[in-house]
Each structure stands twice: as structure tokens, then as C-alpha cells.
Amino acid sequence: MTGVQQLAEKFALLKEGGQKALVTYITAGDPNLQTTGRLISAMDRAGADIIELGIPFSDPSADGPVIQRASTRALGSGTTPAGILKLVAEVRGSVTAPLVLMSYYNPILQYGLNAFCLDAARAGVAGLIIPDLPVEEAGPLINEADKVGLAVIPLVAPTSNRDRLAKVTAAARGFIYCVTVTGITGTRQDVTAEIDRLSAQVMEFTELPVVAGFGIATPDQAAAVARYCDGVVVGSALVRLVEEQAEDSIQSVAGLTGQLKAALQSPQAQFGKNG
Template identity: 55%
Template structure:
């Protein structure tokens, strides 16, 4: 389903007058079995799209919460192949879009042609690669396009206008709008200038805009929702799952869903 499943999800939420709720889970933290249960329970609690993070030894875009989760997942033996097996198993039970978020090195080591084929066979819908610049992304984007999977780019408040247009032209699925400069992690307030920044991105594309990095509680999500098409929550979910288990993560998702 790939790009189509992502597009249909955003279209369905728009028709309902609601925003898509997108959450990030670090696959394998604390185990792949818990990740599988989390996907099913969070989907039932109102999540629309789930990003499964591929743990990596040097997650440069991530703050301490996701770094720690990545370290735990790697220590437990989680790798890309096992995550693909997990998605394949989940596909018989969940219909929502599943997107992998991975740094480029594990993908390159896997082999791009084999990766695209195996992503499609497993039922993955798209890929987000935070450390892959546009100039170097064509080989991966071409392989994904051939199997109708979304190459979802990130843009930031510091992205210049011309580059924003180039990124938007190459994007599929949705555009991941990083809400602030810096790494992932829960923040207590909305960054200044966010409305003007998102309006600038909106002018360059018809694709949905998902906003993430730093969104930690329902009130932030409620304030941001009118400015975008989807709210992305990562570190706050990972922290709740680690500290309070699946019930705590489900409760946060229910509160976020209500807010947007």
C-alpha cells in the first residue's frame, strides 16, 4: 500500500475534521514483543501512523530519551532484519501505516535494492532518514518509488526557501516538519515563529505536514494542530513506555488524541 495508505490516512482524518496522530517507538525497547504489543494497543487507542525507529549506535538527531532507548534495543539484539520480521507479523493484525525511521548507515549496509524489496514485502509504507541530505538521497528515493513506498523528508525552520522547494518536490507521503533547531526531546513550550515557518512550508507543497520534535503533552498538540495535518510525538511516548509501561503510553496517546 505504501504511499497510498499514508495518503488515505491523512485524507480520512481531514474529512473528519481531525488531525493525524503520529507516534514514534524505538523498535526493540524494551523488546520486540513489547513493541508489537505497543503497535496494536496504540493503534486501538487512536494513533493513525506509527514510526518504528531502527536503533543505531550514534543517533545524532536524537536527545537523551531516544538515545537511551536505542542503546537498550541494540543491547537486546534488535536489528533491521528483525524489525522487518516484526512488521510482517504485525501486518495481519494492523492496517495503519507503518513507517521506519532509520539513520542511513544500517540501510546502506543492508543494500538499497534488497532493502526496498524487503520493506515492500514486509508491509512497510515509508521511510524517514534523518541524516540523509537531499543531494545524496536519489538512489534510495528511486528504489523506494519503484515499489511505491514513501520517501518522507525532514525540513527545519532553518531550511532556505529554494532548498525547501527542492525537498518538497522530491517528497512523498508527508513532510516531516522539525519544529525547532536541535535534537528530539520533550519541551515545555512551543517554539517561537512556528506559525510563519509552517505557513512557508505549506506554500511549497500539497502534501500533508507532520510536525514533530519537542511535542510532549496534549496542550502543545492542541495549539499546534490548526497549523498542520499531523502531530508527531516521540520522546514523550518512549519515556512513558520505559517508565510506566504500556498503560502509561496508552494513556498519553488517548489524551493526545482527544486534544487534536
């Protein structure tokens, strides 16, 4: 099954059950790849529907301080894109959640677009999120990803106008990642102010699932945002647990994952596109 098919099947099953998707993010290699493997398994068992693994980069311009520090720790432990793909290949058969990689464009470009997409697909990666790659420059990567069935998942921001939304959604695969706020990743108090309008606009242009992220940290926030879309991404809150507890964070990360999934199954989350 290709990555695009993995994601389509996952969202179809969730929709059939009237559920919203929980996408969890951690930085691969923080504090080391062995712990990342254990975290993937723990989040999968706790209810994560899709697991996003960040490829560490020295200049993570879209990320806030928590994920920036995680990238620094992961690079310090010797984490490489090749090592992350090897880990994905090792764990893929034992987890049910599709695995998506979040990377800045430079590491993929240095690896080689064709080689990276081929190796990622062979490892079992379902999709790629590249926050610093605008749709106008994404053609070469999308072409290579399409050859092997990898989903290139775009981000759209509250500042995106209708012309840009049309262009981005036309090139999208897998799902659309709506950024809930203008700015970098990190926890925030109010994450619903823009997502209602933005998700409604995106849905005018595509039938692909719409998932919202940036700033969502608590079960209550997850449920509130999920009312307006097909799922939510939670990252910095989980990465902070890894920062604080390192190899001992497995239980805490699993616990928060379970709480978030329970919140997405609550009546408060069941409104909108899949409600």
C-alpha cells in the same frame, strides 16, 4: 496497496473528518521486539493514526538523551533491521495505522538499498524517515523506494530557506515532516514559535500533508501545534514511559496516546490547513 497509497488514504480520511493526524513514535526493540509488537497494537487501538518505529542505531545524532538510551537498550536486546521488518510483517494485518520506519542512513546502506526497500514494502512498511540523509544525496534511496511504492518522507527545519524548501518538497513522498525547533528530539516548553511560519512556507510549495514533530510531549502542546499543520509527532514522551516501565508500559503508552488523540479532536487544534 503501496505505502504511498496507505498514507494518502489515511490523510484523506482524516481531512474528510476534519481531523488532525497523530503520529506516535517508539524505538523498535526497546525493551524487546515482543513488547514493541504489543505497543504497536495498543497505540493503534488508542487512536494513533500513523505509527513510527525507530530502527536503533549506535550514533543517533538527531535524537536527544531519551531516544539515545532507547537505541542503546534496543541494540543490547539484539534488535536488527531484519528483525524489525519481520515484526512489521507479523503485526501489519492487525493494525489500521500505517507503519513508518525512522532510520539513520547507515543501517539501510549496510542492508542494501534495493534489498531494504523491497523487504520493507513486502513487510507492509508505508514509508521511511531518514534524518541524516540530505536531499542532495537521497536520489539512490528514493529511486529504489519509488519502485516499490515506499514513501521517503523528508524533514525540514526552521533554518531551511525557500530554495531548499522547494528542493526538498519536490522530492517528498507521503508527507512533509517539519521540525518544530532547531536541535535534537526531546520535550520542550515552547514548540509553536517556529511552526506557524515554517508550515506556511512549506504549504506554498506542496499539497502534501505537513506534520510537525520534535519537542511535542503533552496534549496541550499537540493541540497548539496542530493548529498550524495536518498532524503532530510525539516520540520522547512515549519512549520515556517505555524506559520507566519496560514491559509494563503498554497501558501507560495507550493512555497517553488516547489523551493526545482527544486533544487533536478539540476545538483548540482545529485551525489552519485542515481546520
